[in-house]
Amino acid sequence: MTADAEPARAAAAAPLAAGTLPIDAEALYAELRRAVQALLATGPQPTHLVGVVSGGAWLAARLHRELGLPGEPGTIAATLHRDDYAQRGLAAAPAQTRLPFAVEGAHVLLIDDVLYTGRTLRAVLNELFDYGRPASVRLAVLVDRGGRELPVAADAAAVRLPLPPHQSFELAQGADGRFSFVLLERAQPRQG
Numbered sequence: 001m002t003a004d005a006e007p008a009r010a011a012a013a014a015p016l017a018a019g020t021l022p023i024d025a026e027a028l029y030a031e032l033r034r035a036v037q038a039l040l041a042t043g044p045q046p047t048h049l050v051g052v053v054s055g056g057a058w059l060a061a062r063l064h065r066e067l068g069l070p071g072e073p074g075t076i077a078a079t080l081h082r083d084d085y086a087q088r089g090l091a092a093a094p095a096q097t098r099l100p101f102a103v104e105g106a107h108v109l110l111i112d113d114v115l116y117t118g119r120t121l122r123a124v125l126n127e128l129f130d131y132g133r134p135a136s137v138r139l140a141v142l143v144d145r146g147g148r149e150l151p152v153a154a155d156a157a158a159v160r161l162p163l164p165p166h167q168s169f170e171l172a173q174g175a176d177g178r179f180s181f182v183l184l185e186r187a188q189p190r191q192g
Contacts, residue, residue: 025179028142028158035156036063036140044107050074052124053095055113055171074099078123104132113171115141118152
């Protein structure tokens with residue numbers, strides 16, 4: 001479903017029970033696939049799919065395969081450009097960016113699993129521009145959960161599902177390649 005499609009599928013920002021989700025990740029993937037097909041059909045050619053590590057990379061690989069796109073999808077890691085690097089540190093084996101095309105002048109469609117504050121996408125754009133200046137960059141996400149802190153918007157989102165700040169989604173991929181979501185809950189700061 002595109003960002004300007006009406007009516008947008010959305011849900012209230014009421015807390016959900018941890019571990020349970022009223023949404024089907026495979027159904028959302030089918031919606032994302034339709035949206036990506038539409039973006040590719042109406043956008044500049046060729047457009048290169050690039051998945052944001054890790055959930056977005058899984059989505060991009062499956063989309064690329066199922067849509068029969070030429071070449072291979074790229075993957076991009078935000079690790080070295082995150083603005084919370086001092087708090088999070090560097091993972092023992094940080095994810096690597098792999099872009100199997102020349103970024104300079106390319107048309108890029110970023111694929112991510114969950115869009116929240118926009119900070120990961122800011123870091124991803126910094127990483128992408130380290131490789132060259134693309135002609136255009138668009139974004140498709142599985143879930144837009146609201147809560148933006150930066151002016152970032154998806155060109156397509158399978159669903160808009162606001163969550164309270166203490167909850168988050170984690171996309172999982174089974175051995176059969178099928179997607180599912182896990183809802184995580186952080187301890188809330190005590191009030192008063």
